[in-house]
Amino acid sequence: xxxxxxxxxxxxxxxxxxxxxxxxxxxxxxxxxxxxxxxxxxxxxxxxxxxxxxxxxxxxxxxxxxxxxxxxxxxxxxxxxxxxxxxxxxxxxxxxxxxxxxxxxxxxxxxxxxxxxxxxxxxxxxxxxxxxxxxxxxxxxxxxxxxxxxxxxxxxxxxxxxxxxxxxxxxxxxxxxxxxxxxxxxxxxxxxxxxxxxxxxxxxxxxxxxxxxxxxxxxxxxxxxxxxxxxxxxxxxxxxxxxxxxxxxxxxxxxxxxxxxxxxxxxxxxxxxxxxxxxxxxxxxxxxxxxxxxxxxxxxxxxxxxxxxxxxxxxxxxxxxxxxxxxxxxxxxxxxxxxxxxxxxxxxxxxxxxxxxxxxxxxxxxxxxxxxxxxxxxx
Amino acid sequence: xxxxxxxxxxxxxxxxxxxxxxxxxxxxxxxxxxxxxxxxxxxxxxxxxxxxxxxxxxxxxxxxxxxxxxxxxxxxxxxxxxxxxxxxxxxxxxxxxxxxxxxxxxxxxxxxxxxxxxxxxxxxxxxxxxxxxxxxxxxx
Numbered sequence: 001x002x003x004x005x006x007x008x009x010x011x012x013x014x015x016x017x018x019x020x021x022x023x024x025x026x027x028x029x030x031x032x033x034x035x036x037x038x039x040x041x042x043x044x045x046x047x048x049x050x051x052x053x054x055x056x057x058x059x060x061x062x063x064x065x066x067x068x069x070x071x072x073x074x075x076x077x078x079x080x081x082x083x084x085x086x087x088x089x090x091x092x093x094x095x096x097x098x099x100x101x102x103x104x105x106x107x108x109x110x111x112x113x114x115x116x117x118x119x120x121x122x123x124x125x126x127x128x129x130x131x132x133x134x135x136x137x138x139x140x141x142x143x144x145x146x147x148x149x150x151x152x153x154x155x156x157x158x159x160x161x162x163x164x165x166x167x168x169x170x171x172x173x174x175x176x177x178x179x180x181x182x183x184x185x186x187x188x189x190x191x192x193x194x195x196x197x198x199x200x201x202x203x204x205x206x207x208x209x210x211x212x213x214x215x216x217x218x219x220x221x222x223x224x225x226x227x228x229x230x231x232x233x234x235x236x237x238x239x240x241x242x243x244x245x246x247x248x249x250x251x252x253x254x255x256x257x258x259x260x261x262x263x264x265x266x267x268x269x270x271x272x273x274x275x276x277x278x279x280x281x282x283x284x285x286x287x288x289x290x291x292x293x294x295x296x297x298x299x300x301x302x303x304x305x306x307x308x309x310x311x312x313x314x315x316x317x318x319x320x321x322x323x324x325x326x327x328x329x330x331x332x333x334x335x336x337x338x339x340x341x342x343x344x345x346x347x348x349x350x351x352x353x354x355x356x357x358x359x360x361x362x363x364x365x366x367x368x369x370x371x372x373x374x375x376x377x378x379x
Numbered sequence: 380x381x382x383x384x385x386x387x388x389x390x391x392x393x394x395x396x397x398x399x400x401x402x403x404x405x406x407x408x409x410x411x412x413x414x415x416x417x418x419x420x421x422x423x424x425x426x427x428x429x430x431x432x433x434x435x436x437x438x439x440x441x442x443x444x445x446x447x448x449x450x451x452x453x454x455x456x457x458x459x460x461x462x463x464x465x466x467x468x469x470x471x472x473x474x475x476x477x478x479x480x481x482x483x484x485x486x487x488x489x490x491x492x493x494x495x496x497x498x499x500x501x502x503x504x505x506x507x508x509x510x511x512x513x514x515x516x517x518x519x
Contacts, residue, residue, distance in 0.1 A: 043473060083472070087478075114475065116475075142474050147469050149466075182428075182433055262458070335460075341466075
């Protein structure tokens with residue numbers, strides 16, 4: 001299984017992004033003028049994960065190279081994010097968000113995940129230029145914010161499949177009411193970057209023509225969203241020891257997501273299909289899969305148990321073949337005090353499931369337990 | 380052995396006590412949503428949308444997190460407790476889709492903020508309503 005170890009990494013924080021964040025903080029410091037308001041807030045998770053078998057290391061996604069084995073690993077799940085937003089008036093603002101978390105093989109690594117200027121000509125329209133989260137899936141843009149979710153680990157089947165996590169470019173959003181429906185239209189275009197561990201070695205890969213467009217409809221307690229996300233990256237695939245094929249990989253995700261939350265019952269479901277162009281010389285794409293999950297929870301006061309089932313179907317790609325993997329998880333959220341939620345979660349993927357492990361074992365159907373435990377907070 | 384007195388409490392007194400209890404319970408829950416004088420009435424759904432970040436046309440104002448009126452307001456207007464509301468706003472704030480309502484000290488500060496800004500909306504105990512504000516929704 002030559003391509004089993006799919007490893008991708010977002011770039012470390014650059015000097016430029018540090019300077020930009022510093023600049024924003026300077027804005028914050030000098031924000032004493034009349035109409036300028038500044039908001040500094042943050043979130044974080046203190047916790048960790050471990051597995052029932054040390055041979056299998058659990059990771060959330062492909063941007064993490066070091067997983068949690070059978071020792072309680074706190075560097076995988078623990079993170080802290082600080083956001084500064086400076087509003088110059090009701091139309092112009094600058095937002096920066098710095099997140100310290102695991103990236104690649106580096107733990108507690110700071111990175112600028114959001115940094116953009118926003119202009120809202122009317123309250124229904126937001127125009128942004130800068131760095132924003134790549135909203136491939138329903139909750140991609142808030143995945144770091146554990147406090148906002150019921151589960152401890154976002155379902156791996158869906159959330160590990162996209163290597164790119166942000167977009168540098170422009171975004172337009174329009175939100176309006178249509179009868180009793182709230183409609184949101186959003187489109188973003190730009191570039192992205194990821195450090196990919198390919199069979200040919202570590203490669204700093206840029207995605208060009210990256211775009212993500214979505215339509216969301218909210219009706220009372222029900223939200224439905226459809227999104228199409230694309231990107232083009234140069235890839236090198238070794239078909240034989242002396243035959244490396246270089247080509248432009250066109251990656252595409254079609255995603256549907258829904259969330260129902262009436263205050264007591266919560267149901268979240270997502271379905272996503274990843275398709276690509278074929279690798280030259282072989283009539284197969286490098287990656288092709290369909291992934292989905294359904295999560296159902298019920299609030300009993302401060303306690304919210306949740307059950308999650310996730311499925312991953314490989315669609316005959318060069319990297320993965322044609323298998324199906326299903327995994328059950330149970331999670332519990334306990335709103336212990338204001339601003340802090342304690343979480344516990346257990347999942348039972350098989351050892352061959354490529355969505356869960358740093359190095360899956362394609363020949364083993366053994367079920368491995370993954371346990372997560374921690375506290376999510378906001379401040 | 381001393382005999383304890385076993386005077387019967389008149390039925391009317393029981394009525395009086397329970398009546399007092401009932402009225403004090405009702406008073407704790409008597410919350411109204413207010414805007415500047417001249418504002419049109421709003422439905423519970425309208426108010427809920429503003430306070431969970433789905434309507435950005437109005438500027439919501441909160442009482443402090445420790446205020447029992449705040450807790451009661453969210454329960455009645457949105458059907459959610461304060462932890463759930465905080466989770467909703469965390470998602471909006473850290474994806475820059477919204478800014479949580481501004482908190483002010485007490486009912487007086489809510490009235491002052493609302494009276495001076497036609498887009499501001501707040502909630503206070505019904506007993507504190509005066510002519511500086513207009514009740515747009517009664518949540519009792």
